[in-house]
Amino acid sequence: MAGKASNAPDEALRVEVRGENLLAVCFTAMASPCETLLSSTVDAAALELGTLVAQEAWRVEKKFSRYRNDSVTAWIHENRGTRIEVDEETASLIDFASQCFDLSDGLFDITSGVLRYAWKFDGSDRIPEAAAIRHLLPLVGFEKLEWQSPRLLLPAGMELDFGGIGKEYAVDRAYDLLAARRSAPFLVNFGGDLRANRSPSHGPWQVGIERPDTDRTAKMILDLEHGALATSGDSRRYLLKDGVRYGHILDPRTGWPVWHAPRSVTVAASSCTEAGLLSTLALLHGARAREYLEEQGVRYWLLQ
Amino acid sequence: MQLKPKAPRPTPANARRRLIAASCALLGAAARSQQANVAPADSGLLEDWSVDSALAYYHEDGRILAIEPVVNLAKVFADGQSLNFNGTFDSLSGSSPNGALTSHTAQTFASPSGKAKHAYTTAPGQLPVDPNYQDTRIAVGGNWTLPFTRVDQLSVGAKVSDEHDFFSVTVNASIAHDFNEKNTTLSFGISNEFDSLSPIGGAPVPGSDYALSQKNAGKTKDGVGALIGVTQVMTRNWLTEFNVSVDRFKGYLNDPYKITSIIDSAGNTTGYEFESRPDQRTRKSAYWENRVGWNQQLSTALSLRYMTDDWGVRSDTAQLHLRWTLSNRDRYIEPTLRWYRQTAADFYTPFILSATVPTTGFESSDSRLGAFHALTYGLKYAQKLPGLGSRAESEFSVRAEYYQQTFNERIATPAALQGLDLYPGLKAILVQVGWRF
Incomplete structure (x- = not known):
């Protein structure tokens, strides 16, 4: 496990009360805001579970990050x-x-x-x-x-580069750790890639997906009862030349951006790894993204 | 770039299966590698069920004593379905008013069973109560809720209650529909109740002379009810609920153990007759509740109910319920104040003057059909504790309530009876210890 003292500034936890019986344990990992939502009001117990999730996220990040010189990747x-x-x-x-x-x-x-x-x-x-x-x-x-x-x-x-699967993999790992300890409703969310075990008693989880076509505060709200959602997009990183937008999704076979890739693809699947892979593959299919998703027979939300 | 030769392109469905298999292989391998440091989850029978258990002690001053264990099991399944079961076991003992009037002279009553050893005598100036009151009740119920679309859910349930002289079965079904982005819920429910009475000694002929003991075998009654309601999210912290309901009971609606004193103009008790209620009762009620979360510490629920029936009983209930979470969030207290007022049934009378003939042909001296108001003061304290096994938490609670009933209307009474407390109110306490896990 990543020692808490080693890089303390990043490894901080924050507990937020989100409702009468809903706590969020928030932290930062893999350059993303992460949180564990728990149907709970007991701070100590929730913090313990939230810590477990955060440590797993930090462990996966530390082990596979290409930006660290002590990682397995390095x-x-x-x-x-x-x-x-x-x-x-x-x-x-x-x-x-x-x-x-x-x-x-x-x-x-x-x-x-x-x-x-x-x-x-x-x-x-x-x-x-x-x-x-x-x-x-x-x-x-x-x-x-x-x-x-x-x-x-x-x-x-x-x-x-494990960056394309690491975050979703970390969500599933953390999910398994929690699921082994807790049957009450929880949701693990690492920067918008998330997985929940079941709905809280008051109804499904309300998941906000950023809409890259508008300002960053505008969100599309999805109801999630259980299972995973992952979103891939090329919203914020691009080049623009002669009115042509070069998105950051590169086709590894040509070395050039995938043309007409959707701005964002969100896919629901039973695991976050699977959802993440499907959303990434959909983006890589460019103009054929919707067709690809239809072929896969998954629930998806696509923004052009 | 050239790709190395590969197997023929898989069909989409096949590709998806292989993709799922690949994900599962990855996560399965991960699960294996972390097994060593995972604490074993408990796998008991009640795993995944939330259990709410309580033991209540209820005592009416000078009358009934009841001990009541209650257990409620609930489980929400991953697909949103939920099941819940509850069971109650009541053990009541003590004294129950038989309906006769307090008198200046001693009064002797036969027991409903007719057994001589259970006959009892009430001292002058005392409210006649049957001291042999003893009953046990077992009630079990279950409810199944099934969301069948994202915004619709169906709920069906049944309840069975059994006492040695009473058996009741109730079935209910309701449907709820969410709209307006789930801010509004409309619900509609129906219920049907079937009761069978087999009173000790038989069911008295309504209005018959107590001394003649004219009784029949078992009787039945049944009821149907319907409710329509709307729940509206007003703001993030304010929920309002309004519903109206109607129910109608038919059959033998008398309390088989209640009698009414017949007195002459001098105030002497000349006899008793069994009570006689109509064989139908239709009730209509309206209910409005507002729940508001003021801040992270305090939430309130204020509810108002109005009920009216064709027996002439109208009642109003107002209840204020506060939930105050203490600073470290693992404890809360809930004070409750409830005010209740009802008017008397048209045929309610504490006694029958022998000179008069009841105009309706119906009469009852059951104080529950009289005009009274009541106040209930309650306080609950709950402490959250760490959960057992994989459970998130458990909660221990203690609740106490004090109920005080006062009669409002008094009817003209023969001078000889003045000075007797003909309308003794009722005081009761309830103490409940609960454990939810």
């Missing part, structure tokens, strides 16, 4: 070109990424992170040179890894 990057053996949890995430890569015909690819060296989505009009992208593409492609769980060989120059 260790994998340091050992490029060498055959290494990863721990069970990392192996299961890489296995999952591998299956997603196959199932999506290469659209979902945890090696695509290197493309960000060419693309800086800062709202400017600095579109990268096509040559720069061509130069990076050889470093993208999950099939270039040697992966035989738990042994991994990451070729020189390549990177792994």
